[in-house]
Amino acid sequence: MISYNEKNAKNKLPSRIMVVEDEAIVSLDIQGRLKSLGYDVAGIATSGEQALKLIEETSPDLILMDIMLEGDMDGIDTAAKIKKYHSIPIIYLTAYADNDTLKRAKITEPFGYIIKPFEDRELNLTIEMALYKHHAESTLNDNRRWLKTTFDSIDDAVITTDHRGRIKSMNKAACLLMESDIDNMFGRDFQEAVDIFESATMESIKIFSQNDSVLGDVVLKSPQGTIPVSVNISGISEKNDVVGKVVVLRDISELKKSEDALKKSLSQLRRTFDETVVSLTAMSEKRDPYTSGHQQRVAELACRIAVKMRLSAEEINCIRIAGILHDVGKISIPAEILSKPTRLTNLEMNLMKTHSEAGYEILKGISFPWPVADIVIQHHERIDGTGYPNGLSGDNILREARIIAVADVVEAMSSHRPYRAALGLPRAMAEIARGRGTAYDPEAVDACTQLIEEDNFSFETRTEI
The missing domain is CATH 1.10.3210.10 (Hypothetical protein af1432)
Known part of the structure; x- marks a missing residue:
């Protein structure tokens, strides 16, 4: 099995591990083990305060944190501060597995626990698991941001009216869709200014006879021609009275293009998801x-x-x-x-x-x-x-x-x-x-x-x- 560290060594330096341990002999032992396993030691800290400072200087890929540390902060307190300001996976090293300690440790969401004394294989496997999980989470977060940007870039046309159906405002997308501006459209009757028809029968739809609803298979007649759109109608209520409506027009032709792109992205996410599950299972069964x-x-x-x-x-x-x-x-x-x-x-x-x-x-x-x-x-x-x-x-x-x-x-x-x-x-x-x-x-x-x-x-x- 090729480790995460070995796999990525082709493209960059080995993973850099910081050790936070206040017992000098144990610290030296861990350093030696890490080097023999092919990792770089990014730095050594004996206290939480020193660890926080060293992180700024070395930016490690992962931290091995002893729960019991000298100074005002123990390992759990230190991990909490690191989690607040940095995205670095932390693995706890501890000789204690009591419930109170575990409950405190859970709050910091560590990427693993190693009970002292431990073997090289256990150390290596836990580090690889943490690095892989952190990498997978980062990839998923990047994909989420990409999807959010995609959604945010889909500009819908939004038109608001008063209770009599007179147009009060339009966003930029609505102005572009109608090839007009709010100065020309303000105060006009929505039904007369915006022509929406059933796509099958081409019969005019009385928008303001609709309660809160979504119309999916309709067309808009605009200066650009006939455009397939979906329409979302929502009432604006005040003291149980409808004082206006918000009409959202979405160009379905552009949405279909976006849906195709999203399907490809979701397919890739599904593959990544399945691969992650298989890898997690394989790692646990090797133990x-x-x-x-x-x-x-x-x-x-x-x-x-x-x-x-x-x-x-x-x-x-x-x-x-x-x-x-x-x-x-x-x-x-x-x-x-x-x-x-x-x-x-x-x-x-x-x-x-x-x-x-x-x-x-x-x-x-x-x-x-x-x-x-x-x-x-x-x-x-x-x-x-x-x-x-x-x-x-x-x-x-x-x-x-x-x-x-x-x-x-x-x-x-x-x-x-x-x-x-x-x-x-x-x-x-x-x-x-x-x-x-x-x-x-x-x-x-x-x-x-x-x-x-x-x-x-x-x-x-x-x-x-």
Whole structure:
């Protein structure tokens, strides 16, 4: 796998990492590791104040921030100030994983956490993940700005009237469209001055007999000829009385050209989106090779359950993406725990349970068209409130998360794990049947049962949704 750092080294210098660490030995160790991994060390700071000053001088690509720092500001305080004035991804280095610290840290929206002590591979993977996510967010933000500029450049003709339909004002686009100016149009009856007709019958439309409405298939007769337009009519009310109207005329021929350009842009955004999802999944599964393919199989079963439940195509697509990404937070869990061949201790299990919150932190900044981050953080919640991390219950859990929860249990019990052999589908089905209506959504359980027992679904013979 080519790292983000290696991929971009062809076009620019290696990524520059700033280290904020007040323990000299640890700082030197991190510097050595970064250099051996092919990164440049942009600077070293031992306090928050020094870090803020150094950022102005070095402009690093990423910051490794120890939470516990000497001075008046700890790492979290420092990260908050950096976030306010700079767009630099921050990864926390910490030996502490208590809830209070994590809650404070979440507010600063870090790009990752590394629990000390850590391995080179963990450091490299977390940095690459943060750099990639930051790059993806920057690209999406650039595309948003481009789209906004495109929309803003579409000049609609706007005409306002009083309650009797007399023209009071026109914008520049309206003047250009009508090849006139406000001095000539002011006070004229809108119906007489602006000729709007049905495109099919060419019958005149009485605009002021229309309530607030949108007319999409009409034409405007102007000095330029017949122009297809859409018309948006809105009343101006004052004390429940209509005191005027705003009429917006949009040249549909230009809009169609813009729509074609937007379709191409949206197609590119869709490709970027799909590539981002695939990359996020691949990175998380490299941390947990024993469950490789688990997220895809869960997504497959969850989508099939959603089809049985007659959810819409959009809802099913949402479940597919959330299912593929539901365990992405495991990238924050030490590899030794993920691959441990024996059952986890209570401490290890509590750390493992943070993966849904870590997944939320990774995904919440990405502008998905669905609540993917919320689904990911809720996929271990249970109907009776016994799940984690927030003990949600009933309808407070998103339906998509309830469906993924059922699919997750069935797939996990049916597959091999480092600490046990596969338990098989019968045991998995018995588990969800036992928890139907208490731990698990009854409709999702019934749909899953029908899939496996009546439709003979199996992970070996699954088909793409």
